[in-house]
Amino acid sequence: MIRKPIIAALLAWALPLAAVAQGAADEAVTTFTLDNGMEVVVVEDHRAPAVQHMVWYRAGSADEPKGASGVAHFLEHLLFKATDKMEAGEFSATVAANGGRDNAFTSYDYTAYFQRVAADRLELMMRMEADRMKNIRLTPENIRTERDVILEERNQRTENNPNALFGEQLNAAQFLNHRYGTPIIGWRHEMEELDLEDALSFYETYYSPNNAILVVSGDVEPEEVKRLAEQYYGVIPANPDLPERIRTEEPPQIAERRLIYRDPRVAQPYVSRSYLAPERDPGEQEKAAALTILAEILGGGTTSFLAEKLQFDSQLATYTGAFYRGTSLDDTTFDLVVVPAAGVTLEQAEDAMDQALAIFLEEGIDPEQLERIKYQLRASQIYARDDADAVGNRYGRALSIGLTVEDVQNWPKVLDAVTEEQIMQAAREVFDRRQSVTGWLMKEEAAQ
Amino acid sequence: MRLIYALILTLLASLPARAEVDIQEVTSPGGLTAWLVEDQSIPFAALEIRFRGGASLDPRDKLGAVNLMTALLEEGAGEMDAREFSRATEALASAISFDASRDAVSISARFLTENREATGALLRAALTEPRFDAEAIERVRGQVLSIIQSDLKDPDDIAGDTFGKIAYGDHPYAFPVNGTIETVTGLTREDLVQAHSDVLARDRIYIGAVGDITPEQLGSLLDEVLGDLPEEGAPMPPEAEVQIPPGVTVVDFATPQSVALFGQPGIKQSDPDYFAAVLLNYVLGGGSFESRLMEEVREKRGLTYGVYSYLLSRDLAEVWMGSVASANDRIAEAVQVIRDEWAKAAEEGITEEELEAAKTYITGAYPLRFDGNAPIANILVGMQMLGLPIDYIATRNDKVEAVTMADIERVAAELMDPEGLHFVVVGQPEGLKSTAPSDG
Numbered sequence: 086m087i088r089k090p091i092i093a094a095l096l097a098w099a100l101p102l103a104a105v106a107q108g109a110a111d112e113a114v115t116t117f118t119l120d121n122g123m124e125v126v127v128v129e130d131h132r133a134p135a136v137q138h139m140v141w142y143r144a145g146s147a148d149e150p151k152g153a154s155g156v157a158h159f160l161e162h163l164l165f166k167a168t169d170k171m172e173a174g175e176f177s178a179t180v181a182a183n184g185g186r187d188n189a190f191t192s193y194d195y196t197a198y199f200q201r202v203a204a205d206r207l208e209l210m211m212r213m214e215a216d217r218m219k220n221i222r223l224t225p226e227n228i229r230t231e232r233d234v235i236l237e238e239r240n241q242r243t244e245n246n247p248n249a250l251f252g253e254q255l256n257a258a259q260f261l262n263h264r265y266g267t268p269i270i271g272w273r274h275e276m277e278e279l280d281l282e283d284a285l286s287f288y289e290t291y292y293s294p295n296n297a298i299l300v301v302s303g304d305v306e307p308e309e310v311k312r313l314a315e316q317y318y319g320v321i322p323a324n325p326d327l328p329e330r331i332r333t334e335e336p337p338q339i340a341e342r343r344l345i346y347r348d349p350r351v352a353q354p355y356v357s358r359s360y361l362a363p364e365r366d367p368g369e370q371e372k373a374a375a376l377t378i379l380a381e382i383l384g385g386g387t388t389s390f391l392a393e394k395l396q397f398d399s400q401l402a403t404y405t406g407a408f409y410r411g412t413s414l415d416d417t418t419f420d421l422v423v424v425p426a427a428g429v430t431l432e433q434a435e436d437a438m439d440q441a442l443a444i445f446l447e448e449g450i451d452p453e454q455l456e457r458i459k460y461q462l463r464a465s466q467i468y469a470r471d472d473a474d475a476v477g478n479r480y481g482r483a484l485s486i487g488l489t490v491e492d493v494q495n496w497p498k499v500l501d502a503v504t505e506e507q508i509m510q511a512a513r514e515v516f517d518r519r520q521s522v523t524g525w526l527m528k529e530e531a532a533q
Numbered sequence: 534m535r536l537i538y539a540l541i542l543t544l545l546a547s548l549p550a551r552a553e554v555d556i557q558e559v560t561s562p563g564g565l566t567a568w569l570v571e572d573q574s575i576p577f578a579a580l581e582i583r584f585r586g587g588a589s590l591d592p593r594d595k596l597g598a599v600n601l602m603t604a605l606l607e608e609g610a611g612e613m614d615a616r617e618f619s620r621a622t623e624a625l626a627s628a629i630s631f632d633a634s635r636d637a638v639s640i641s642a643r644f645l646t647e648n649r650e651a652t653g654a655l656l657r658a659a660l661t662e663p664r665f666d667a668e669a670i671e672r673v674r675g676q677v678l679s680i681i682q683s684d685l686k687d688p689d690d691i692a693g694d695t696f697g698k699i700a701y702g703d704h705p706y707a708f709p710v711n712g713t714i715e716t717v718t719g720l721t722r723e724d725l726v727q728a729h730s731d732v733l734a735r736d737r738i739y740i741g742a743v744g745d746i747t748p749e750q751l752g753s754l755l756d757e758v759l760g761d762l763p764e765e766g767a768p769m770p771p772e773a774e775v776q777i778p779p780g781v782t783v784v785d786f787a788t789p790q791s792v793a794l795f796g797q798p799g800i801k802q803s804d805p806d807y808f809a810a811v812l813l814n815y816v817l818g819g820g821s822f823e824s825r826l827m828e829e830v831r832e833k834r835g836l837t838y839g840v841y842s843y844l845l846s847r848d849l850a851e852v853w854m855g856s857v858a859s860a861n862d863r864i865a866e867a868v869q870v871i872r873d874e875w876a877k878a879a880e881e882g883i884t885e886e887e888l889e890a891a892k893t894y895i896t897g898a899y900p901l902r903f904d905g906n907a908p909i910a911n912i913l914v915g916m917q918m919l920g921l922p923i924d925y926i927a928t929r930n931d932k933v934e935a936v937t938m939a940d941i942e943r944v945a946a947e948l949m950d951p952e953g954l955h956f957v958v959v960g961q962p963e964g965l966k967s968t969a970p971s972d973g
Contacts (some may be wrong), residue, residue, distance in 0.1 A: 132574060135901050164824070175834060179821035182890050184897010186821065201901060231834025238792035241838050241858050245688060352686040352789060353679050385620040397616060400672060403679045426675050457623040464626030464645055470575045471905045 087302065114480070114488045116306035117270070119314060121323040122295030126480040127310045128302035130473030136303035138210040139199040140218070143298075144272070144291035147193040147264035147332060148416070153283045155271020156189040159235055160284045164197035165189075166227045168220040171383045173189060175229065176213055193265055194414045195485035201474070208313055214316040218292055225356065225471040228281050236277065239270050248347035251357070251526045257521045258342045259359050259418060262333050294323035298484045330487075332415060335361070338520040353403075354527050355424040357437045361520040364413040364498075367488055373411035374499045375511035381409040381458050382450060382508070383442075384421065388457075391421070394441040401429050401437045405454035414486040419515050431525045444518060448533040450505045462500055554903055556913065556923050559742075561752035568738035568913040569751055572906070576646040578744030580758070580904035581914045585737040587637040589705040589770050589849065595724050597712015601670075601677055602728040603633040606640075606671035607643035611658035614908045615669050616657065627652040634916040635710060636848040637918070638732050643907060646745045650755065656758045660733060665725050679844035688792040688959040695784055696854075696957045698795045706850055734766030735759065741913030742946070750947050773850035775799075777955045780968030784884075784959045791960025792856075793862040795871065797950045799844050799851035802919055808933050810844055810853075810938040811949060815891040816883045817874065818842030818855055821888070825878070829870050830857065836867045848918075853948070865964035866927060868956055882942045896930040941946065 144529060166173040180187040185202030200210045218403045243249040253268050260266030270276070285517035300308050338361055366372040381388045384407025391405035404424040411419050425434035471478060483493045559567045560893050568961040588599045607622075607629065622629055625648040633641045640660070644652035682688035694709060701707035711717070738759060744753050776800045800810045811819075816824035818841050830840045842855035859867040883891075916925055958965055 132572070133904055135904060174822065175827070178890070179896045181820055181823045184894055184899075184901070186898065186901075188821075199555060224667075230833065230835035231931035234831055234838055237790070237859060245792070246787045284800070285578060290551065293960070339539055350686050352682040386623075388616060388623060394617070396672065400675075403675050424679065427678070443937075451717060453620075457620065461626045466647060467577055468643065471577075471907075474904075 114490075114494075116480075117307075117311060119294065119319045121319060121321060123314070123321075124298045124316050124484055126298065126300045126309065126477065126484070127305060127307045128300070128473045128476045129305065129307070130302065130470075130479070131304050132195065133179050134204045134304050134460070135201065136204040136207050136301060136305055137199060137201050137477055138207060138214065138304075139197055139300040139477060139481055140214050141197040141298040141300065141485045142291055143194070143296050143330065143485050143487075144202070144287070145192050145194040146194055146269040147268065148242050148291065148330070149264070149267075149287065152275060153287075154267045154277060155235065155269075155276040156279055156283045158198055158270055159279050160287050161191045161198075162231050162235060163188045163223055163227060163284055164217050164221060167222045167224075168217050169221065169222060170216055171213065175405050179195060179209070179213065185210075187252060191269055191373060193269060195482065197481060197485075205312070207301065207305060208317075211313050211317040215321060218294070218297070218318075218321060221288065223281055223284065225281065228284070228518070230274055235270070239273060239276065243268070244273075247346070247350045247526065250348065251346045251524060254344055254346055255357060255359060255522050255524045258310045258344055260339070260362065261335055261471070263335050263415060264332060265413075265415065265417075269344060285375050290326075290328065293327060294318055294321045294505040295323035295326065296327050296482055300477040300481040302473040310376045311368070314351075330414070333349065335416060342522045343430050344522065344524040346524065347526060347527045349529045350386055351526055351528045354431055354525065355404075355422060356431050356438065357524040357526070358421045358435075358438070359418040359522050360420075360515050360517065362409060362417050362419040362515050363410045364415065364417045365483075365486075365492070367492055370411075370492060370496060370499045371503070371507065372397060372511055373409075374496070374503045375507040377505050378455070379512055379515075380407040380419065380453060383445065384456070388454065390440055390445055390454075391438070394444070395423060395434075398418060400426055400439065401434060402426055407439075412482050412486060412488075421431070431527070435523065435525075442458065444507070444533075446516070449509055452505070455508075458472060459501060462497065466497055538758075542564050546921060546934050554909065556926070557748060558923055559748040560754045561750050563752075563756035565735070565738065565740065565752075565755045565759055566756060567742055567751060568917060569741075569746070569748060570826050570913070571745075571746050571747065571818065572743060575906075575962040577644060577906070578742060578746040579910045580640075580642045580644075580754075581741045581907070582635045582640040582642075583642075583739045583914050583918065584732055584734070584766075585739065585848070585918060586636055586732055586769055587635055588633050588710040588765050589594055589635050589711070591705065591708070591728070591729050591784055593708075593713075595720060595728070596708050596730040596798075597681075597710075597718075598679065598720055598724045599638065599732055600633040600711050601664075601674065601717065602609065602665075602721055602725045603631045603638050603734070604673050604677065605665055605669055605725065606631045606659045606663050606901040608673060609664035609666045610967065611656075611662040611664075613658065615672075619720045622652075625651050625655075627655070629656065629762055631659070632748075633710060635706060644917050649746065649750065650757075651828075653754045653757045657761075663729065665722050667722070670722060670725070674720070677717055678714060681714055681717065682707070683877070684709070684711070688790075688824055691786060692792050692794040692898055692959045693783055695782060695959070696796060696955075699782065699955065699957070700777050700796065700839065700852060701773045701777055701850065701863045702776060704775050704850070705770050706847070710726070730763060731767035733772070734764050735762045738762075739914045739917045741910040741917070743900070743909045743913070747850045757776055770849060771870065777849050777852070777953060779953045779955060780957045781958060781965055783965055783967045784957065784964060785961060786959050788960055789860060789944060790858050791857045791861050793864060793868060793956055793958045794856050795868075795954055796852045796854040797954050797955045798948075799846060800854040800944075800948060803852050807846075807942065809936045810945040812888060812891045812895065812936055813878065813883065813941055813949075814842055814844050814853070815895060818886045818892065820891070825874050826855070826857075826871060829874055830867050834866070834870065834966050836863050840867070840871065846872055860963045862963045863911045864958060864960065864962045868958070868965065870931055872951060872954060875949065875954055876951035879951050882933065882938070882945045885938060888936075888938060888941060893938070895956050896915065896933050899930060 187200040279500035840857040
């Protein structure tokens with residue numbers, strides 16, 4: 086079975102999927118909050134003398150002002166330039182000179198910075214990361230060259246990739262009024278206009294300890310992390326003017342949307358369908374848990390319902406998939422993808438997908454499949470203990486969208502408790518065509 | 534900057550200079566050898582099995598046979614059809630994956646301790662009793678053809694394919710692992726059975742295991758899974774004669790950003806100068822943000838999101854490669870800057886300060902690789918395939934530290950060939966034209 090290449094090729098545009106990742110019951114996790122409001126999570130794993138140090142800001146592309154799309158990600162790049170104490174590039178050079186690796190990433194709801202180094206280098210990482218929380222110094226030259234870099238990044242990720250361009254258009258159609266409809270990297274015409282003022286305004290508004298989460302995983306002791314965190318982050322004053330995180334909301338979605346995108350670079354046409362879907366909420370994760378398992382049942386591989394119907398019973402599809410990303414601040418999407426087999430039209434593929442969904446809603450869930458999925462979820466808690474960094478990432482992502490430590494720790498139990506009835510109820514609610522976008526990605530024969 | 538470096542270097546004494554990995558060599562009752570790291574802290578184990586040869590054993594008219602055969606191992610075996618095999622794997626919460634690359638067919642497995650024997654039975658069925666059902670062959674062939682078609686319109690794949698043809702001539706490395714539309718369409722069940730007996734044989738197996746498994750348990754697992762495989766497979770292909778002409782090859786492709794691959798002949802991993810080359814490459818284009826190429830092409834000029842160079846030392850050929858992507862109207866400048874940096878390093882080498890920083894990174898990053906059962910199992914197999922001694926991990930950083938400025942200067946002068954550096958550019962680059970006839 087070939088899975089990865091197809092997924093990689095077709096879903097390059099898709100969001101980083103927080104698969105069905107689990108928290109282990111006996112994870113060595115300690116959490117506390119500094120006096121200035123900065124939350125701290127420590128995940129211990131003493132098997133190797135390494136540590137991952139991360140700072141997550143509760144600020145992502147969906148928090149950007151109108152007209153400045155891409156500024157959250159632009160600022161992420163600019164944080165590697167100079168501060169009062171360091172030259173441009175010195176941050177990464179210092180991490181490397183200590184045998185470590187560093188990087189950062191931006192999503193809709195958060196921006197995160199991380200380093201992986203030998204455990205005895207943690208203090209140096211904290212000193213530098215705390216420094217750039219408040220003290221970056223940017224020049225007009227930084228803005229000019231780094232804006233060219235992000236435009237080339239957009240070229241590489243999006244303009245050169247018809248799947249990514251298609252995904253952008255689908256997302257924009259899905260969200261009528263919410264910023265999730267705007268790409269994280271930004272619309273090209275707005276990126277071209279980003280300036281120093283845009284970057285600094287976003288920085289000053291959102292980068293402060295009371296809007297940040299520190300996550301340290303690896304060969305560390307919680308008391309030592311606390312001492313260092315107080316020394317380096319604890320002395321930074323909270324921002325009293327941190328705005329409340331209020332975003333424009335979706336109006337009722339009452340009209341199904343359909344899109345066709347043609348591109349001469351398309352080799353493999355496919356059908357994509359997304360539905361507006363609820364996300365994980367603090368203390369209320371049951372519906373998101375049901376949707377998480379629904380995605381596994383419908384499109385989680387060879388034994389999934391869609392694969393069974395479209396790839397085995399009728400050989401109409403080369404690939405089928407279902408995806409749900411519940412770790413989101415606001416309403417998210419539930420996505421389906423069908424890649425038709427040779428000689429099958431997109432219309433036939435879409436019809437077959439809809440027939441399969443209708444049969445699923447009629448027949449319900451195979452209890453043996455649900456039992457296998459739950460056993461795998463339980464096993465994944467054991468496997469997760471082999472990767473403390475992944476555990477740390479999970480906490481950072483969840484806390485940055487407003488979930489609590491308790492929510493993260495309860496999540497495996499909530500998943501395990503999901504019933505067939507809850508999953509079917511969630512399916513009936515989410516598969517509402519009025520709130521959906523269907524896209525056909527097609528070849529265009531006449532290349533210029 | 535210089536001050537901070539000085540401060541850091543004095544701290545290095547406390548840096549863990551070696552990874553603490555205790556490797557045992559295990560020989561099964563049936564005579565199979567494996568390397569094992571026992572670690573009972575989590576009740577699961579990772580197993581990595583590799584068969585040397587891989588897709589390079591494809592006959593010229595059967596390109597893609599090894600890849601399709603490998604993809605079909607989990608699509609029906611013994612009493613189970615494809616779906617039954619999948620359900621059985623899921624019911625154990627085991628992960629089993631099969632992959633064909635140029636130099637090897639790899640089997641990666643992960644299983645809970647309580648399911649070790651049951652997972653062994655599934656692996657045994659997949660490796661020794663694959664069914665190659667007609668239905669499965671057609672279904673997976675369709676998937677492979679879909680991937681090949683996508684690759685034909687992907688600028689990165691077009692660049693890789695074009696460079697391979699230029700560098701490797703007639704050698705198997707010049708041809709795609711997935712095969713071509715024509716060859717894959719023509720593959721028969723007999724071809725797959727042949728590929729299976731060519732590749733999956735006991736004379737070319739390398740095994741690494743890490744986690745909650747004892748030497749005795751590993752020995753009996755290996756005999757169960759691999760014991761019935763044939764003794765000998767097909768002869769290995771010869772080494773490739775790498776011949777890269779100087780110049781530029783432009784492949785016209787309508788897309789906004791040109792993708793470039795560049796390269797020249799490389800160096801064997803067994804060469805005494807290999808670590809000198811690794812350090813030199815790190816300074817030139819191997820370090821992510823720190824390299825000269827990143828500094829000149831990205832940080833100073835904003836010409837790209839990423840530019841890298843890397844030593845690609847495979848079983849049968851060695852090349853020194855790099856990649857960059859820039860908008861069509863800027864790629865020519867990026868290419869020129871890279872050429873200039875290549876020439877500068879060849880003529881002047883690197884500074885002592887750069888060498889020290891590279892050593893610190895390369896030695897400091899080494900222990901961080903050993904971060905989980907599966908990554909360690911992979912490293913164990915890689916070491917065996919290179920013929921490294923079992924205590925190599927403890928001595929590797931000393932070899933890096935031993936590299937001198939004189940070594941670097943020699944390698945820069947003898948190995949680097951700025952005149953010979955060839956660029957393949959896929960896109961519609963302004964100001965760049967093919968200098969040599971392209972068969973791409």
